[in-house]
Amino acid sequence: MEELILAAAPCDLSESAVCAPANVNELFEFRETVYFVFGLPITRTVFLIFLVAAFAIALFYFGLRKRSTQPGKFQLAIESLMTFVRDDIAIGIIGPTGIKYYPYLLSLLIFILIGNVFKITPFINLPVTARMAIPLFLALLTWVIFVFAGFKRNGFSYFLGIVWPPGVPAALKPLVGVIEFFSTFFVRPFSLAVRLFANLVAGHVMLTLLLTTAFVSFATIGEIGLVKGAFGFAWWALGLSIFMFEIIVIILQAYIFTLLSAVYINTSVNAEH
Amino acid sequence: MEELSGAIALIGYGLATLGPGIGIGIIAGNSVQAMARQPEAAGMVRTAMFMGIAFTEALALIAFVLFFLT
Numbered sequence: 001m002e003e004l005i006l007a008a009a010p011c012d013l014s015e016s017a018v019c020a021p022a023n024v025n026e027l028f029e030f031r032e033t034v035y036f037v038f039g040l041p042i043t044r045t046v047f048l049i050f051l052v053a054a055f056a057i058a059l060f061y062f063g064l065r066k067r068s069t070q071p072g073k074f075q076l077a078i079e080s081l082m083t084f085v086r087d088d089i090a091i092g093i094i095g096p097t098g099i100k101y102y103p104y105l106l107s108l109l110i111f112i113l114i115g116n117v118f119k120i121t122p123f124i125n126l127p128v129t130a131r132m133a134i135p136l137f138l139a140l141l142t143w144v145i146f147v148f149a150g151f152k153r154n155g156f157s158y159f160l161g162i163v164w165p166p167g168v169p170a171a172l173k174p175l176v177g178v179i180e181f182f183s184t185f186f187v188r189p190f191s192l193a194v195r196l197f198a199n200l201v202a203g204h205v206m207l208t209l210l211l212t213t214a215f216v217s218f219a220t221i222g223e224i225g226l227v228k229g230a231f232g233f234a235w236w237a238l239g240l241s242i243f244m245f246e247i248i249v250i251i252l253q254a255y256i257f258t259l260l261s262a263v264y265i266n267t268s269v270n271a272e273h
Numbered sequence: 274m275e276e277l278s279g280a281i282a283l284i285g286y287g288l289a290t291l292g293p294g295i296g297i298g299i300i301a302g303n304s305v306q307a308m309a310r311q312p313e314a315a316g317m318v319r320t321a322m323f324m325g326i327a328f329t330e331a332l333a334l335i336a337f338v339l340f341f342l343t
Binding site: 092198 | 320324331334335
């Protein structure tokens with residue numbers, strides 16, 4: 001049997017204005033049906049990850065299939081996106097050596113962008129990046145890349161430059177070193193993941209609460225009366241205007257994740273010594 | 274005397290939004306000023322602005338996550 005993803009608690013609009021669940025943690029419980037395809041457990045989230053990958057591959061395949069010198073609209077859009085990532089993010093932030101990290105940054109941007117767009121896609125309405133596992137995995141990938149790039153470029157002096165920073169008075173070096181060590185190796189991936197996750201969850205929860213409240217008050221307008229029904233209309237209008245706002249958040253967060261990945265790679269590739 | 278009830282985490286989250294809110298305001302305001310003074314540097318300023326906002330915003334977002342965790 002298929003269970004509802006969001007099992008909202010029964011809510012009485014004659015008592016409260018907003019249809020909030022008794023415990024917000026209810027929204028984060030994984031009540032997903034598991035289908036077994038060839039022995040692999042597939043949930044809704046896993047299915048959506050594969051859908052994101054399929055969309056990304058299709059985008060580039062159909063966008064760059066012909067590669068004509070007089071590009072059509074679709075090819076032009078894909079090419080300007082790629083040029084933007086290459087010139088503004090990879091080379092603009094990291095410098096000429098940044099072209100090496102350009103494929104990673106481009107796939108990161110596309111994956112996060114399509115995953116985020118699922119938040120406002122009708123009938124899906126679930127951003128895959130709002131499951132902590134996915135932003136955390138992407139952040140750890142960036143972490144592995146920038147730590148490896150630092151060690152490969154500067155050898156052990158990369159690590160030494162962090163825990164024993166040059167240009168700091170000797171008395172302060174242990175303190176600054178400890179702070180820098182934690183901020184580089186622990187806070188960076190954590191904040192990178194939490195930033196993406198929390199932005200999307202905040203929007204997701206907001207949309208869910210507002211639109212569910214509106215739906216419930218429209219459905220029970222006969223019982224709660226017209227005055228409270230009008231409140232439902234206000235929630236609905238607010239929910240739809242937040243929909244517009246979420247489009248900005250979706251694009252901006254994909255951009256910021258990619259940008260910060262580039263900035264972190266830059267700090268280890270072009271470390272000051 | 275009536276008793277107050279509710280989640281104290283909400284107050285914590287509210288407090289945690291103050292600092293980042295002011296910080297983002299300062300960043301955005303100064304970026305607009307910089308862009309107005311030197312429109313040809315707008316691209317560079319915008320990138321730096323988003324980066325600054327992202328770093329500042331992280332504090333509020335961590336508070337938001339902790340609000341759910343508690």
